[in-house]
Amino acid sequence: MAGRNGPDNLTIASIVAAVILNFIFMSLELLIGEIVFTALMLYAMFRMLSRNIVKRRAENARFMEFFSPIKEWFGQKIIQIKSSKTHKFFKCPGCKNTLRVPRGKGKVHITCPKCGQRFDGKT
Ligand SMILES: [Zn+2]
Incomplete structure (x- = not known):
């Protein structure tokens, strides 16, 4: 992956979202699931293989700014339950x-x- 962006948080989130949404759409027997799954997987591939690392890192930072408080909240809830x-x-x-x-x-x-x-x- 030299010179490429590689897998980052946003890429992994795209793959996880693709799998979860595909599962939901499949259980609802909606054909749009395949399109959404393919689009998200292609987006993840594009991010991993992208050579524009500066732009991908900025996108990932914006995503983490939004996602970090959610992750922290869930982490706290898990500690409380445990x-x-x-x-x-x-x-x-x-x-x-x-x-x-x-x-x-x-x-x-x-x-x-x-x-x-x-x-x-x-x-
Ligand atoms: Zn206080």
Whole structure:
């Protein structure tokens, strides 16, 4: 892949979207699925083989600007679900920061480490 853009986040997202949309369209028996799948796969190929690396990197950066908060939100939710048996999560009323407190401590006074806001919570 010397001199080519290669696979980046936007390329991988295009391939994942192609597979997911193809699956949805196939289950709905819509023929447009093949067109969408082919278009997205061709776009992914074009991105990987493109020699205009500067332009592809700028596109990828714009995509990540939009996608990063979504990815972060899902990552946080997964952590919350995984540790929901041992910890309870509170949202700071001051700065909306998510705080993690161990379960089974009864009523607790919580101090937000980010903004210093104090509030009560039941674990
Ligand atoms: Zn706070």
